[in-house]
Amino acid sequence: xxxxxxxxxxxxxxxxxxxxxxxxxxxxxxxxxxxxxxxxxxxxxxxxxxxxxxxxxxxxxxxxxxxxxxxxxxxxxxxxxxxxxxxxxxxxxxxxxxxxxxxxxxxxxxxxxxxxxxxxxxxxxxxxxxxxxxxxxxxxxxxxxxxxxxxxxxxxxxxxxxxxxxxxxxxxxxxxxxxxxxxxxxxxxxxxxxxxxxxxxxxxxxxxxxxxxxxxxxxxxxxxxxxxxxxxxxxxxxxxxxxxxxxxxxxxxxxxxxxxxxxxxxxxxxxxxxxxxxxxxxxxxxxxxxxxxxxxxxxxxxxxxxxxxxxxxxxxxxxxxxxxxxxxxxxxxxxxxxxxxxxxxxxxxxxxxxxxxxxxxxxxxxxxxx
Amino acid sequence: xxxxxxxxxxxxxxxxxxxxxxxxxxxxxxxxxxxxxxxxxxxxxxxxxxxxxxxxxxxxxxxxxxxxxxxxxxxxxxxxxxxxxxxxxxxxxxxxxxxxxxxxxxxxxxxxxxxxxxxxxxxxxxxxxxxxxxxxxxxxxxxxxxxxxxxxxxxxxxxxxxxxxxxxxxxxxxxxxxxxxxxxxxxxxxxxxxxxxxxxxxxxxxxxxxxxxxxxxxxxxxxxxxxxxxxxxxxxxxxxxxxxxxxxxxxxxxxxxxxxxxxxxxxxxxxxxxxxxxxxxxxxxxxxxxxxxxxxxxxxxxxxxxxxxxxxxxxxxxxxxxxxxxxxxxxxxxxxxxxxxxxxxxxxxxxxxxxxxxxxxxxxxx
Numbered sequence: 080x081x082x083x084x085x086x087x088x089x090x091x092x093x094x095x096x097x098x099x100x101x102x103x104x105x106x107x108x109x110x111x112x113x114x115x116x117x118x119x120x121x122x123x124x125x126x127x128x129x130x131x132x133x134x135x136x137x138x139x140x141x142x143x144x145x146x147x148x149x150x151x152x153x154x155x156x157x158x159x160x161x162x163x164x165x166x167x168x169x170x171x172x173x174x175x176x177x178x179x180x181x182x183x184x185x186x187x188x189x190x191x192x193x194x195x196x197x198x199x200x201x202x203x204x205x206x207x208x209x210x211x212x213x214x215x216x217x218x219x220x221x222x223x224x225x226x227x228x229x230x231x232x233x234x235x236x237x238x239x240x241x242x243x244x245x246x247x248x249x250x251x252x253x254x255x256x257x258x259x260x261x262x263x264x265x266x267x268x269x270x271x272x273x274x275x276x277x278x279x280x281x282x283x284x285x286x287x288x289x290x291x292x293x294x295x296x297x298x299x300x301x302x303x304x305x306x307x308x309x310x311x312x313x314x315x316x317x318x319x320x321x322x323x324x325x326x327x328x329x330x331x332x333x334x335x336x337x338x339x340x341x342x343x344x345x346x347x348x349x350x351x352x353x354x355x356x357x358x359x360x361x362x363x364x365x366x367x368x369x370x371x372x373x374x375x376x377x378x379x380x381x382x383x384x385x386x387x388x389x390x391x392x393x394x395x396x397x398x399x400x401x402x403x404x405x406x407x408x409x410x411x412x413x414x415x416x417x418x419x420x421x422x423x424x425x426x427x428x429x430x431x432x433x434x435x436x437x438x439x440x441x442x443x444x445x446x447x448x449x
Numbered sequence: 450x451x452x453x454x455x456x457x458x459x460x461x462x463x464x465x466x467x468x469x470x471x472x473x474x475x476x477x478x479x480x481x482x483x484x485x486x487x488x489x490x491x492x493x494x495x496x497x498x499x500x501x502x503x504x505x506x507x508x509x510x511x512x513x514x515x516x517x518x519x520x521x522x523x524x525x526x527x528x529x530x531x532x533x534x535x536x537x538x539x540x541x542x543x544x545x546x547x548x549x550x551x552x553x554x555x556x557x558x559x560x561x562x563x564x565x566x567x568x569x570x571x572x573x574x575x576x577x578x579x580x581x582x583x584x585x586x587x588x589x590x591x592x593x594x595x596x597x598x599x600x601x602x603x604x605x606x607x608x609x610x611x612x613x614x615x616x617x618x619x620x621x622x623x624x625x626x627x628x629x630x631x632x633x634x635x636x637x638x639x640x641x642x643x644x645x646x647x648x649x650x651x652x653x654x655x656x657x658x659x660x661x662x663x664x665x666x667x668x669x670x671x672x673x674x675x676x677x678x679x680x681x682x683x684x685x686x687x688x689x690x691x692x693x694x695x696x697x698x699x700x701x702x703x704x705x706x707x708x709x710x711x712x713x714x715x716x717x718x719x720x721x722x723x724x725x726x727x728x729x730x731x732x733x734x735x736x737x738x739x740x741x742x743x744x745x746x747x748x749x750x751x752x753x754x755x756x757x758x759x760x761x762x763x764x765x766x767x768x769x770x771x772x773x774x775x776x777x778x779x780x781x782x783x784x785x786x787x788x789x790x791x792x793x794x795x796x797x798x799x800x801x802x803x804x805x806x807x808x809x810x811x812x813x814x815x
Contacts, residue, residue, distance in 0.1 A: 109737050116759055117741075117744045119754040168790070194605055194607055196606075197608045199609070201612055204618055205576075209579070241567075244539055246573060247572070254572070254574050255575075275729075361728045363474050374486075375485070379485065385577050389489055
């Protein structure tokens, strides 16, 4: 067996060239901090222009109600032209126009409901929808308050109560950080091997290793083993950061977490080896690694965008993205606990992915030897 | 001088073009990314799997269940009998939400009392949970109005969504992609240019040519700009032809802004390149710098939601300003005065970054 020597060689190489350490430990920190703090769908302080034609007590009360909402920053503007300009330039997200007969209509009975016009800059449709929800919520609360004074609202309505499981405050960090960890591990795992091995091919040191008495399988496993240890280190660090820096709970068990991380890393490292063996050029390897890992991990894993809402053909594609299984496992382990009916099928998916990439790498390297 | 720059440019472009794999990597990924991003990146939530736990046997509760099942936002997949079943089906992700109608629901409605409805939502995905809540509120409001047609609400909110009346996610995503993909490519090509010469040892050969430092800088900057600009136009073409995103603004203005934007991009790339000693370090530099740039730009989540420090750092992010310009020109025919409001920031960033690149490249060259 030549494993001992090979492992020693890899360790020396890792220690001498800081880029492996940088990929494994600096990149996760940067990615987690930047993404974790910036990808935030908990909109608050959305600026809203309010145009009031005839200020009176009722409209003043409405303005107060809008100001009381933690999500809105209402700004009173004198006329609709100024408000329109502010919407077009993006200074405010939307404008609410209240005409001069608003208070009278509101006071009279319900045959002619008082209209309030809300115009939203919908270049960002997601935020537009959220803003609409907040404005109608704030006005609804205000009306409910008024109706107890003036008996305006119809009686016998339906109350809808919500309970958000696993994330009662709907913190977007709780939902997104597990996804970012998956993205980080995908990138570190694949880049570690893709770049470093592509360089060995580029410089011709791979050929000299192949000329040594060590077999291809031994070389592959020695490499995988060393980078595996680095990758697990960066995974551990990411999990501690999620708990310590972002305040996520961790309700699952270590066993499930370790199994999922280990399988996923084998997949990612294997994929990196595979890419670098095919590419043998660092620029191409980096581009392909980026395309094959980071993008799918971000777009197709369900981390930000809901898989069930994608077109059907794309939903099928997501099954070929192992990050999907990891994101599902991590979200469940962090927020819900050891739900084996979620964890086990996803572990199976990860195991299949790992097996496929390692086999493919061994096959490709063997063929490439000639 | 022009001749020497052109010679260097020809050499650089030949270096990118002659390798089949590199050629592939410059042209194909943007197309794949456009397809995946545009189809995957939807914030719309449709067809949410809904569990129903109906303890009431009255007609009103049956009608409520029918309304939920008929809505395009939900499809009812499980009838549940107990709280334990509800918990189990949410835990295992069989359903994303459970609608609970208590025993007295129909009786309360008939008696004119406030009836209670409960919705349990799986909030492991907070954005989806928020959307589910919105759909449920709308269905129940419609249901309430039907119950009391004589008593309509005293206030109606007439909402108009400007510039994107149907709230199409793709209209939002694709103009952003123009900015992101071209920036990534411009940075990558320029970051690798100097680093590759140094790693392969051809940099010394470049130095013994009659090229002056300024000419090297320009010659190294142009390929990245050209590649990024081509990629930007590939995305624009795809957005217009394949996805039918409207383009209401001035295309000439758009191209001029892209040139300015690419200038900023390659300058950042060249600074990275002059610090890096190997291609690997250059690439790492691009990844470490570019991913915060993308995130801070407001591409995925609005800038207002970010912590003050991140939003402040984002002021120096060229992507942020180009996003505003691109979205404005595509969707709302942004007037020139507003374009320039963003453009001067872009120009300032380009000037500062180019000065830094000039200093950095000079330091390496001399």
